[in-house]
Amino acid sequence: MTRDDVTALILSAKLEKGLSWSQLAEIIGHSKEWSTAALLGQMTLTETQAKAVGAALGLPDEAITQLQIVPYKGSLPTAVPTDPLIYRFYELINVYGTSIKALIHEEFGDGIMSAIDFSMDIQREPDPKGDRVQIRMSGKFLPYKTY
Numbered sequence: 001m002t003r004d005d006v007t008a009l010i011l012s013a014k015l016e017k018g019l020s021w022s023q024l025a026e027i028i029g030h031s032k033e034w035s036t037a038a039l040l041g042q043m044t045l046t047e048t049q050a051k052a053v054g055a056a057l058g059l060p061d062e063a064i065t066q067l068q069i070v071p072y073k074g075s076l077p078t079a080v081p082t083d084p085l086i087y088r089f090y091e092l093i094n095v096y097g098t099s100i101k102a103l104i105h106e107e108f109g110d111g112i113m114s115a116i117d118f119s120m121d122i123q124r125e126p127d128p129k130g131d132r133v134q135i136r137m138s139g140k141f142l143p144y145k146t147y
Contacts, residue, residue: 002066003069006067009060014039024039024056028049030049033121038067042074045067046068047068053067118138120136122135
């Protein structure tokens with residue numbers, strides 16, 4: 001069983017049992033954002049977390065084991081995403097990436113924002129012209145070292 005097979009099982013069981021990502025996150029004990037990434041194959045669960053979510057979803061032992069193995073991260077199927085929602089983030093970085101980089105470097109210096117020491121919060125923001133998606137990302141600044 002591959003990690004992709006486990007993801008397919010999770011998606012099927014989630015739908016069959018009528019569970020939300022938030023409900024699964026409560027079982028795991030982390031944010032809905034991190035937990036969803038884990039269940040979609042981008043993070044590693046502890047044995048306790050894997051067994052708990054495995055029981056909730058009715059996953060086989062082999063799938064529960066796979067949830068505890070460090071995954072291959074950043075595994076989108078194509079270099080340029082074709083899913084419209086994911087593509088918009090790609091487009092956003094294409095348009096605003098250099099501005100984000102310039103502003104971070106001006107404020108912090110030469111370095112990067114960590115995607116390891118990182119958190120994210122996704123919320124619905126009501127708006128009379130159409131609800132908005134609010135995404136807050138917070139990553140530790142890591143300056144480049146000289147040596």
